[in-house]
Amino acid sequence: MRPSAAHAIDPPQTRPEMSANLSDTQAPDDSRIQRQIRRMGERARSAARTMAAAEPGDKNAALFAIAEALIDRRDTILAANAKDLREGRDNLDAALLERLELTGARIEQMAEGLRQVAALADPIGSITDLNYRPSGIQVGRMRVPLGVIGIIYESRPNVTADAAALCLKSGNAALLRGGSEAALSNQAIAACIRRGLTDAGLPGDAVQVIETTDRAAVGAMLAMPEYVDVIVPRGGKGLIEFVSENARMPVIKHLDGVCHVYIDAAADLDKAIAIAMNAKTHRFGTCNTMETLLVAEPIAERVLRPLAQNLRQAGIELRGCERTRRLVGEEVKPATEDDWAAEYLAPILAIRVVDDMAAAMAHIETWGSRHTDAIVTENVTAARAFLRGVDSSSVMVNASTRFADGFEYGLGAEIGISTDKLHARGPVGLEGLTSLKYVVYGDGHVR
Amino acid sequence: MRPSAAHAIDPPQTRPEMSANLSDTQAPDDSRIQRQIRRMGERARSAARTMAAAEPGDKNAALFAIAEALIDRRDTILAANAKDLREGRDNLDAALLERLELTGARIEQMAEGLRQVAALADPIGSITDLNYRPSGIQVGRMRVPLGVIGIIYESRPNVTADAAALCLKSGNAALLRGGSEAALSNQAIAACIRRGLTDAGLPGDAVQVIETTDRAAVGAMLAMPEYVDVIVPRGGKGLIEFVSENARMPVIKHLDGVCHVYIDAAADLDKAIAIAMNAKTHRFGTCNTMETLLVAEPIAERVLRPLAQNLRQAGIELRGCERTRRLVGEEVKPATEDDWAAEYLAPILAIRVVDDMAAAMAHIETWGSRHTDAIVTENVTAARAFLRGVDSSSVMVNASTRFADGFEYGLGAEIGISTDKLHARGPVGLEGLTSLKYVVYGDGHVR
Numbered sequence: 068m069r070p071s072a073a074h075a076i077d078p079p080q081t082r083p084e085m086s087a088n089l090s091d092t093q094a095p096d097d098s099r100i101q102r103q104i105r106r107m108g109e110r111a112r113s114a115a116r117t118m119a120a121a122e123p124g125d126k127n128a129a130l131f132a133i134a135e136a137l138i139d140r141r142d143t144i145l146a147a148n149a150k151d152l153r154e155g156r157d158n159l160d161a162a163l164l165e166r167l168e169l170t171g172a173r174i175e176q177m178a179e180g181l182r183q184v185a186a187l188a189d190p191i192g193s194i195t196d197l198n199y200r201p202s203g204i205q206v207g208r209m210r211v212p213l214g215v216i217g218i219i220y221e222s223r224p225n226v227t228a229d230a231a232a233l234c235l236k237s238g239n240a241a242l243l244r245g246g247s248e249a250a251l252s253n254q255a256i257a258a259c260i261r262r263g264l265t266d267a268g269l270p271g272d273a274v275q276v277i278e279t280t281d282r283a284a285v286g287a288m289l290a291m292p293e294y295v296d297v298i299v300p301r302g303g304k305g306l307i308e309f310v311s312e313n314a315r316m317p318v319i320k321h322l323d324g325v326c327h328v329y330i331d332a333a334a335d336l337d338k339a340i341a342i343a344m345n346a347k348t349h350r351f352g353t354c355n356t357m358e359t360l361l362v363a364e365p366i367a368e369r370v371l372r373p374l375a376q377n378l379r380q381a382g383i384e385l386r387g388c389e390r391t392r393r394l395v396g397e398e399v400k401p402a403t404e405d406d407w408a409a410e411y412l413a414p415i416l417a418i419r420v421v422d423d424m425a426a427a428m429a430h431i432e433t434w435g436s437r438h439t440d441a442i443v444t445e446n447v448t449a450a451r452a453f454l455r456g457v458d459s460s461s462v463m464v465n466a467s468t469r470f471a472d473g474f475e476y477g478l479g480a481e482i483g484i485s486t487d488k489l490h491a492r493g494p495v496g497l498e499g500l501t502s503l504k505y506v507v508y509g510d511g512h513v514r
Numbered sequence: 515m516r517p518s519a520a521h522a523i524d525p526p527q528t529r530p531e532m533s534a535n536l537s538d539t540q541a542p543d544d545s546r547i548q549r550q551i552r553r554m555g556e557r558a559r560s561a562a563r564t565m566a567a568a569e570p571g572d573k574n575a576a577l578f579a580i581a582e583a584l585i586d587r588r589d590t591i592l593a594a595n596a597k598d599l600r601e602g603r604d605n606l607d608a609a610l611l612e613r614l615e616l617t618g619a620r621i622e623q624m625a626e627g628l629r630q631v632a633a634l635a636d637p638i639g640s641i642t643d644l645n646y647r648p649s650g651i652q653v654g655r656m657r658v659p660l661g662v663i664g665i666i667y668e669s670r671p672n673v674t675a676d677a678a679a680l681c682l683k684s685g686n687a688a689l690l691r692g693g694s695e696a697a698l699s700n701q702a703i704a705a706c707i708r709r710g711l712t713d714a715g716l717p718g719d720a721v722q723v724i725e726t727t728d729r730a731a732v733g734a735m736l737a738m739p740e741y742v743d744v745i746v747p748r749g750g751k752g753l754i755e756f757v758s759e760n761a762r763m764p765v766i767k768h769l770d771g772v773c774h775v776y777i778d779a780a781a782d783l784d785k786a787i788a789i790a791m792n793a794k795t796h797r798f799g800t801c802n803t804m805e806t807l808l809v810a811e812p813i814a815e816r817v818l819r820p821l822a823q824n825l826r827q828a829g830i831e832l833r834g835c836e837r838t839r840r841l842v843g844e845e846v847k848p849a850t851e852d853d854w855a856a857e858y859l860a861p862i863l864a865i866r867v868v869d870d871m872a873a874a875m876a877h878i879e880t881w882g883s884r885h886t887d888a889i890v891t892e893n894v895t896a897a898r899a900f901l902r903g904v905d906s907s908s909v910m911v912n913a914s915t916r917f918a919d920g921f922e923y924g925l926g927a928e929i930g931i932s933t934d935k936l937h938a939r940g941p942v943g944l945e946g947l948t949s950l951k952y953v954v955y956g957d958g959h960v961r
Contacts, residue, residue: 119903119905120902120903192902198924200922200923200924202917202922204913204917204922206922206923206924209901209902209909211905213935213936214905214935296935296936297935297936317764317934317936335958337958338957338958341958341960342958342959342960344960345960345961346960349960349961441954443958450955454656454953455567455639455656456566456567458566458658458661458951459951460951460952461951461952461953461954462656462951462952462953462954463953463954463955463956464953464954464955464956465955465956465957465958465959466651466954466955466956466958466959466960467956467959467960467961469960469961470649470651470954470956470959470961471952471954475647475649475651475653475961476647476653476952477645477647477653487764488660488661488743488744488949489660489743489744489764489936489937489949490936490937492949492950492951492952493951493952494952502935502936502937502939503939504905504906504907504908504909504939504940505907505908505909505918505923505939505940505941506901506908506909506910506911507888507908507909507910507911507913507917507918508897508910508911508912508913509910509911509912509913509914509917510785510912511782511784511785511788511789511890511912511913512789512912512913512914512917513788513789513791513792513793513796513913513914513916514792514796514914514916514917514922
């Protein structure tokens with residue numbers, strides 16, 4: 068599961084088309100960076116060809132070798148990270164420093180993540196649905212890599228290893244651009260990745276980490292669709308919007324997680340309270356955390372009185388509609404439309420009492436972000452209608468929204484949670500980094 | 515199968531961002547059209563909600579009712595078409611007029627196409643891969659509509675009915691913008707579609723045909739991602755490039771079809787000749803027609819002498835590499851790099867003798883358009899390597915490239931052939947107009 072990034076690298080200041088149009092007036096540094104990023108792109112494209120044809124055994128050997136290199140070079144990585152932390156001490160807040168920090172245990176986790184990806188089934192080359200057609204030809208579909216994946220991410224250096232692992236296993240090459248605050252940590256990890264790849268006989272350029280911290284590098288990446296097939300931005304809203312607007316290739320993006328739990332009139336009270344508590348309090352800063360609770364009027368009193376008490380004991384600030392405040396008390400702050408729209412990422416919960424499921428679904432459609440929404444109900448007809456009718460990447464019955472996660476869904480790992488509709492939707496694992504081509508077998512068949 | 519469009523509507527002259535920025539200086543007409551298209555978008559969005567929840571039976575009833583309306587109003591449609599043809603007589607060439615022309619038989623074909631789409635399995639709401647996870651939750655995926663599909667197409671008025679049928683069956687709403695030369699024909703067909711929809715109790719706005727022939731309408735469509743979820747351009751390269759550059763929503767696009775047949779050293783001679791003849795001569799103007807023939811050197815003489823004779827008898831102009839000309843004769847024109855890159859859409863074939871399969875694959879990678887490429891071989895190892903290694907939306911063994919087609923692949927119908935890698939690749943049928951969301955069942959499960 069990708070933590071929502073309140074802190075993220077800012078988008079570069081110049082739009083790439085502008086730099087392209089104004090090439091003779093722009094700073095010499097920018098065009099130097101453009102050339103450098105283009106050369107990396109060329110090398111990535113070339114490495115992608117080799118990776119697409121690589122044997123599963125070689126890809127797994129590389130994953131294990133990278134894991135080993137991370138452990139071997141643990142002290143080097145920690146020293147680089149210590150420098151990043153020292154640099155950041157003055158201008159980064161505590162949460163960002165916490166994310167940036169590596170420890171021996173975190174390095175071991177990265178290594179373990181690589182080994183887990185190695186253990187996943189290799190998706191590449193598998194042929195499905197190969198059927199005979201009336202003409203006599205056989206038609207099926209083969210899973211193939213996308214090519215070169217560009218990933219732009221924020222402070223956590225473990226993303227470097229996680230993203231590399233998924234791209235490598237799915238037969239792609241990767242061009243990674245981490246946050247400048249983690250530059251030295253990322254380079255130390257990148258050296259391990261390169262060593263692991265070459266130890267396994269695969270091209271070291273299959274995973275390249277952009278070293279320059281100049282923001283022009285992001286613009287340069289977005290402007291070269293001939294070398295980058297898809298961009299995955301993992302960061303704050305500003306970055307994602309900048310990438311979506313400027314990328315000249317498709318983007319797999321994740322916007323807000325304004326997730327709802329709707330407690331239906333036919334809900335089991337214990338399940339409702341347990342799910343609402345878990346969805347709100349398990350973690351505050353994650354995109355699958357519940358931000359608004361909707362409760363059907365007939366059950367509202369029985370649910371809200373005990374639940375509000377539990378939530379307050381857990382330190383959650385409550386903001387409610389008028390009916391909520393009448394039931395729970397004046398200490399619930401009045402909620403405004405801003406609350407219905409908010410992704411708090413904090414110990415705050417908006418609560419609204421609704422007439423029925425139709426009203427809950429209308430609220431979710433108006434205010435939700437199509438990420439993850441859940442209904443708590445014992446009524447099979449309500450469950451069926453909610454599952455079908457709510458247009459979100461994950462829709463749940465009697466389960467906490469916190470389950471919206473690549474590991475929980477069995478994808479093995481994830482590169483992000485897509486709130487797009489096309490291509491990948493919801494947690495994006497190996498499959499989201501691949502596509503299907505048609506394969507046809509004949510025996511001299513003609514039309 | 516989508517015919518390649520040498521003739522297509524031109525892209526509008528103003529870029530939509532520009533119009534948006536210059537709203538106070540632009541012509542009053544443009545902003546009127548923008549408002550009009552936005553209102554259509556709002557209605558489409560609203561209709562899409564109803565369509566997403568529509569029962570399969572109602573959608574099928576609408577398809578049959580539209581088919582009936584087309585037959586009932588046959589004379590009205592033919593009269594409208596006659597007017598379009600009269601208008602076009604002076605400024606359209608013969609091929610374009612031929613495409614524009616409707617006949618009783620073509621109207622019957624449209625109606626039959628609608629009935630065939632009705633007979634396809636309804637994709638919407640189907641849940642697949644519903645499995646228990648270690649946590650106890652069940653996770654699966656439900657197929658859902660994309661929402662509002664925008665389609666921009668050229669002269670053939672039957673696309674109006676075909677595209678409407680696919681969008682309707684897949685639970686989407688459609689906003690259609692046909693070529694101005696077919697405006698009256700499209701409106702007559704649109705009236706039948708609206709009648710069929712309302713007869714079946716579905717919203718008439720589920721399929722709207724933009725009536726204005728003003729080019730600003732295209733810019734307006736591309737600028738409203740809040741109302742249009744995906745754009746499918748079906749037209750010439752200029753239109754598709756314009757749409758790709760300017761659309762603020764994802765695009766399912768089809769660029770060139772520079773398709774190859776590679777005749778391997780281990781090919782069966784009869785199959786090779788039959789496939790090459792069919793791939794080139796079955797139809798010239800279609801995107802899955804072979805444009806370049808590659809022949810392995812060891813078999814080149816045996817293949818090319820009889821094949822060149824057959825091709826010339828069929829009226830095909832040959833352009834070859836030096837080795838081809840030595841084998842076949844000086845009457846083969848010398849091929850240049852322009853020929854390797856050409857999508858002729860005409861009775862012309864480029865021929866190149868290559869050393870081996872690796873050279874053929876390198877040629878395809880350098881010059882192909884990743885549409886459809888075929889190998890003719892009896893060697894299973896060569897077939898396996900070609901299928902895996904060629905990065906095209908369709909890769910074939912011992913079959914004519916002409917099979918790359920939604921009907922031939924069993925999709926029932928197609929809205930185009932995608933040369934993109936993300937989302938839909940190859941012929942795009944109902945599935946390409948849908949996406950998958952995750953569904954989760956629990957019994958009070960929390961993390």
